[in-house]
Amino acid sequence: MTNRRPGPVLFLVLLMSGMVFSQFDPAEAQVDAAALSRAMKSVAVLTAETKDGKESRGLAFLAAGEGRAVTAAHLLKNASRVTLSFQDGVELLSPGIIAVDEKRGLAMIEVPASGREGLTLVQTSISPGTMVHCGAVRDGTYGFVQLSVSEVHQGASGVERYVLTGEAPSGNSGSPALDQKGNVTGMVIETTEGRLLVPSAFIAAIDASSPLKSWGGEVPEMVDAAQADPGPGPMDEIDQAILDFFVILYDHDSVYRWGQETTNGQGFMQGVPEVVYHYQTKLEMAIKKLGGVDTGDPLRKKIIMNLLEVGKNQVVAVNYFTQAVVVGQGAKDWGAQSQDLNKRAKAAINIAGEVLMSELSAIHELYERSTVLSEKMHRDIKYFLGIEKRVAPFAIGAVTTIEKPFRLLVLYSGTFGEALGLKAGDTILSAAGLKFDAEGSMEDFKAVILENLGKTIDVVVERDGKQTTLKMKIPGEIPEKYVLPQTL
Incomplete structure (x- = not known):
């Protein structure tokens, strides 16, 4: 069950052939319904088709000048044909892609001129609790849902994106997030972990003068929305x-x-x-x-x-x-x-x-x-x-730490490690020419053993403060008593 704020009512505003479907609290500042209605004319359902018949669907909106639309980059992965369908039934075929911000998951595409106005990008103060109106299409109805900012993700260059919470239909990645006046404050990108809001400053920073690349040609590699780096x-x-x-x-x-x-x-x-x-x-x-x-x-x-x-x-x-x-x-x-x-x-x-x-x-x-x-x-x-899953299906019989993964803090009696000539307190430095460091694991040493069954290899250890080279004889097969039990 979802907890709700006291006293919300369902706020419905007719829009041409659709409506705003949003949870709205009258205590909030008044929303300019007419502005949202106008903004809806510049929002389209984006359908991206690939050569092998696969299809991705989300939203795009006109911005950054005539003939330009922005959307979520992950929708365009391997696209060979991209169509924009607007609320009034008009469909436009995009000639190609202009630019991609891979880090933040944004893309700008070209669309034929249709007399529609691009939405205005504004930079505004956003913090946890800020409410935004996000474009959404559900069952052919175009409208907006109201979502709340719950987290701020900070990057090296400032705020990279926000986490949104609230109920909304899926399949609307690439939608604009609007303030109460219908201005764009960012883009909503859907990921496996939820909805993210990328600030409008990054949309404005996309280079609209980049040369056009046709679909199916050398399109910049897209990153999935979930893979984009949001910063800590x-x-x-x-x-x-x-x-x-x-x-x-x-x-x-x-x-x-x-x-x-x-x-x-x-x-x-x-x-x-x-x-x-x-x-x-x-x-x-x-x-x-x-x-x-x-x-x-x-x-x-x-x-x-x-x-x-x-x-x-x-x-x-x-x-x-x-x-x-x-x-x-x-x-x-x-x-x-x-x-x-x-x-x-x-x-x-x-x-x-x-x-x-x-x-x-x-x-x-x-x-x-x-x-x-x-x-x-x-x-x-x-x-x-x-x-x-562990690399090698057998045990050395040692206890190590994350800080020093190759130092045998403990080496139990009667174990494979002891049979190979190792001693408690040894730090394994290298085996068969492969050097080990603090980023590694004893599984790396065990992998060397598997690769050298039946051979004698040099194993360099630090023992009692001195480096010692062991001539380690590896058996032709791992003795059964050292093999770990199989798990499902």
Whole structure:
């Protein structure tokens, strides 16, 4: 159910052969219905056909002088014929394309002169809550719907675009957004994530003097509206906070497992490793920061709540673990109390994993929607979350961090990595001539192994502060006990 403002009424104004279909609050400033009616005469349904028979449909409007119309660039991808159909039944065939602003998804096309006036472009102050009237055609009825600005996306050159909310029929990408006087404040572009409003300043900046290119010829490559770079906005900042939290969660978990391995046997006598306290503090600060993030987006809110619960369980796990070590160190014995506390630590870390997996589908959905997550998420986190399939279907048996993906923080006993001659604490620098860096993943090293089955390769590692070259003998096939179980 959609929440509505108190007291709205349906506002209908007849327009020639159509109407304005808009949710309108009388408390808002009065709309000049006559101006909207006049503007509608300059709006057309755009139909773009390709050579293979495919068709795209949206809107275009006359602007930037006689014989010029602007529309959404993604509608024109691979177009060989473009037709504009106006409200009065007149159809005009566009001779070709003039210019494209690929970054913002705008395009200018040529249309035959028809005596229609181009709409006036104005630059005005737009902020969250601003209402705009957007051209729309539904079932042959030409009109306008009223939408609200909900977000501002900032780019290097200023505001790049706005996010619009409200109910509107689909299939109207390329429509003009008008103020109450019928002047164009921007263009509406429909994407998979919703409707975006590109300010009129960018429409005015399109070079109308560029040479005409006929349809089917060398038309500039179009970008899909969803691919155009909107610049960072509020949702991008929230997604960055979510991504940063994933990194801290991942590394905190890795350091916890390293601490568990380090304190085995008599290791607890050395006390709690300082790095454990370091990552515990980082996670506690990250929980506080993420907990202060405010978003009205249900999906992001759900994920944030999930991550906070995961983080709190990991903090509890490390608290139990440190207590176990301190008690053992004081008693000089890994006795019943230390063992009980450590069991609680392991239970808490397992619960953290279960909580994270409970919202895995939501995390995958956000990954598909978010430019920040899809472009910046480290591969090891993608593998861990099941967003991407691992390159190699076997395990090395190591624990690493995002910060240092090739440093074997832990290398468990009896693993493939140990059988290959690696040791805990090693940092793998290169294998078979391929160098590794902080942007990579252990999957890259595993891929080298797969490519060199049955061979001996040079593997350079940093061990105890020195570079060492290992003559690593790779078996002809991966032993079955190291092969990961297949998942659907």
